[in-house]
Amino acid sequence: MIQYPGNLWLLLIVIPVVAILVSNFQKGKHDLYRIGGEWRKHQLYDVYLVKGFFSSLSFVFFIIFTVLALSGVSGTGRKIIDIPSKADIVFSMDISRSMLSDDILPSRLSRSKDAVKNIMGRLPEERYGLVVFKGRGVKLAPVTEDSEAVLLNLLSVSPEMFTSAGTNLESGLLAAASMFPKGEERRKVIILFSDGENLSGNPGKAVQFIKDKGIEVVVFGAGTETGKVLRDSSGRIVTDKTGNEVITRLDRSKLKYIASSLGGSYFEMSASGSVSEAVDSLALNISSSRLVTAGEEAYTFYLFLAVLLLILFVSIRIFPWKNVF
Incomplete structure (x- = not known):
């Protein structure tokens, strides 16, 4: 690497x-x-x-x-890292227009925001950062102990924040991975919120980079595989070149691939109780140290x-x- x-x-x-x-x-x-x-x-x-x-x-x-x-x-060898209990958590949130779909109510994006608030409320002692991405990843809030600053930035999150088109999971993950302060003995966790519809970039490259850095990942899938029609900023239904309505769907397989490749957990916000289950799992996981492997530099x-x-x-x-x- x-x-x-x-x-x-x-x-x-x-x-x-x-x-x-x-x-x-x-x-x-x-x-x-x-x-x-x-x-x-x-x-x-x-x-x-x-x-x-x-x-x-x-x-x-x-x-x-x-x-x-x-x-x-980075070398081909692997090294074992003992990760301490205190964690830096970076939320990487998909803000493409498909996240406004209401196949899960009130919308994929709203449910993602609620999940962030839930996690921060349950784990108040950790430090948090926030990244959003469409065509590219953008750092909104650096990793900080000031949870209120992160929540304040979260309020303004919407697809209208940036004009870039498409969805680039690779850029969103890499931007999150670059947020962690260096030289500190704290666990590094990325929590990804997305419907998995990737229109550009290669998530596999980001997965390898994150794996080499020993960063943990939790993935939340937003939406359903049945999906719903995609609407533009004026509320009109988006159609493809042949005039057919564009349906936005949860790409479960892609999100599960990211989670499983990094030894992380995958949750779907469409499932009953999935958010509370994820928060319980995170709280238990972060309260204890963990051994992970990383590429030897x-x-x-x-x-x-x-x-x-x-x-x-x-x-x-x-x-x-x-x-x-």
């Missing part, structure tokens, strides 16, 4: 660096032959090969390993190699040319 894949573009620096080093190596070899003469050709070349070629090689790999470290590469290893190669590069360069001249 690579946390900052964009940094890998820095590897392109290697191309001009190699070109310059090769050019300098060839020029330096020619100059040495001219200065040292034919009778010391092999002796000069042996020393120059070490000082020129191998020092250049160590510098190139120094660049490569530095870029890998900056990219936040390998950037320290690459950084260590980069430093060693830099030391090797400098050492070779300053090594004296004994018994040559």
